[in-house]
Amino acid sequence: MDQNTPDAPLPGSTAAAGAGSLPAGRVMRIAPLDLRQQKFKTAFRGFDRTEVVAFLTEAADDYEHALREIDRLRQDLGRMEALLADHREREATLRNTLMTAQKLSDGLKEAAHTEANLIVREAQGRGDLLLQKAQARLEQIERDITDLRLRRRGVEGSLEASIQALYHALEFVREQDQQREGEIHLHRPRQADGTTN
Helix, strand or coil: CCCCCCCCCCCCCHHHHHHHHCCCCCCCCCCHHHHHHCCCCCCCCCCCHHHHHHHHHHHHHHHHHHHHHHHHHHHHHHHHHHHHHHHHHHHHHHHHHHHHHHHHHHCCCHHHHHHHHHHHHHHHHHHHHHHHHHHHHHHHHHHHHHHHHHHHHHHHHHHHHHHHHHHHHHHHHHHHHHHHHHHHHHCCCCCCCCCCC
8 A cells, every 4th residue: 555545444344334343443454355456566686576476465354353353242242231221121120110019018918917928938938039040141251252353353453463564564565665776876876077087
């Protein structure tokens, strides 16, 4: 890519299409398609074009795989968060049900007091069991979410490392080109000025 490329993704590139699925404030400026279609100027004694194209193709494949994995993890995270919200709603409903049962039992007549207490105890026992199961499931979901976040950070770190490696390789190529241009200027023969000794 040219050094004067703006930070925003180019129109028509897959980076522009994929920017909406990235975290807020983060924009991918290079897309797998950009890597596959990149053309470099030919320079004297430059790198082997086949190796450069092969390397860019492999980097594009890895990059595309990482982006798909990130999208898949985001979808998994969304499903887990929805499931977690559902369990929390059920827990709140269960707590409200228990409180209502307790209030109703207080209003029963004295003759039904023993029977009401028995019903409440049974309901509380079942409620506690359901609450324990819901709590265990909630803890498992939270562990799954934490694991998904760690995996996402790992994929993002790997992707950033690949991008940094490509950037450093490009900087190295530019430095080599500048050194070669300096050597060519130093080895040019001086023109005769027409004077004789």
